[in-house]
Amino acid sequence: MKRQLARFAKKLQREQPRQAHWQGVHARASEVPVQGAGFDSEVWIEMTRSLTVHALEQARSTRPWTIVRSDIQLLASIVALSPQRPTRLLDFGGGMGIGHVMLRAAIDPSIALDYHIVEGARVCAQGAQLVPEVKFRTNMPDADAFDIVYACSSLQYIDDHGSLLATFARYRPKHVLFADVPAGDVPTFWTAQHTVPGSSIAYKFMNLDELVRTMSDLEYKLLVRGVAERPIEVASLPPSHRVERTCNLLFGR
Numbered sequence: 001m002k003r004q005l006a007r008f009a010k011k012l013q014r015e016q017p018r019q020a021h022w023q024g025v026h027a028r029a030s031e032v033p034v035q036g037a038g039f040d041s042e043v044w045i046e047m048t049r050s051l052t053v054h055a056l057e058q059a060r061s062t063r064p065w066t067i068v069r070s071d072i073q074l075l076a077s078i079v080a081l082s083p084q085r086p087t088r089l090l091d092f093g094g095g096m097g098i099g100h101v102m103l104r105a106a107i108d109p110s111i112a113l114d115y116h117i118v119e120g121a122r123v124c125a126q127g128a129q130l131v132p133e134v135k136f137r138t139n140m141p142d143a144d145a146f147d148i149v150y151a152c153s154s155l156q157y158i159d160d161h162g163s164l165l166a167t168f169a170r171y172r173p174k175h176v177l178f179a180d181v182p183a184g185d186v187p188t189f190w191t192a193q194h195t196v197p198g199s200s201i202a203y204k205f206m207n208l209d210e211l212v213r214t215m216s217d218l219e220y221k222l223l224v225r226g227v228a229e230r231p232i233e234v235a236s237l238p239p240s241h242r243v244e245r246t247c248n249l250l251f252g253r
Contacts (some may be wrong), residue, residue: 017248040120074177079103089116096127149173154182
């Protein structure tokens with residue numbers, strides 16, 4: 001979701017001097033020159049709210065959707081085929097609930113969901129008002145079980161994603177879906193993301209084989225490898241470090 005919001009943010013920058021989408025190649029997150037409030041900024045909070053409200057309006061309308069998300073279609077298929085009812089789903093970094101809104105619109109209304117989102121405090125507070133059927137929380141559950149773990153546009157902001165994946169595995173989900181993951185045949189590295197007005201954010205591109213091995217060590221096999229709908233701008237990165245399309249990765253056990 002964050003990349004979709006980032007494209008929305010670029011509309012606000014059209015009258016400002018053009019800046020590279022990415023800047024620098026770093027071995028560690030601590031080396032990235034971070035500035036601004038990032039995903040806690042007023043502009044980001046308002047963009048998140050606006051996009052969620054737009055999705056809610058579309059869900060109530062009979063008109064065709066204008067938001068296209070292949071990861072939601074994949075998630076809907078997993079939920080529809082899940083034998084568990086209600087299906088317990090943990091959405092890590094799920095914003096104000098747009099994933100739930102789009103998923104609910106894609107599946108049969110009779111399918112019961114127990115949908116949890118882990119996000120920042122301000123996002124959770126507004127999300128609870130917009131999508132009250134979702135359980136918003138600001139920290140990871142200490143001990144729980146989920147049928148599905150879903151993380152869209154969020155792994156790339158985690159310094160130690162190995163520990164996060166181990167936490168996901170402890171919930172013993174049948175499926176883990178990572179969406180909009182910047183992973184490919186590149187070395188793992190950090191760069192500065194310049195798509196949120198007024199901020200520079202540490203962002204990680206990942207080696208896909210390393211990510212798959214990490215999940216394999218946690219007893220999860222890669223079942224589906226897809227790509228996001230739109231290419232990303234990588235001209236400012238060295239050719240050896242370019243991932244032109246992010247991945248949708250479905251793992252199962």
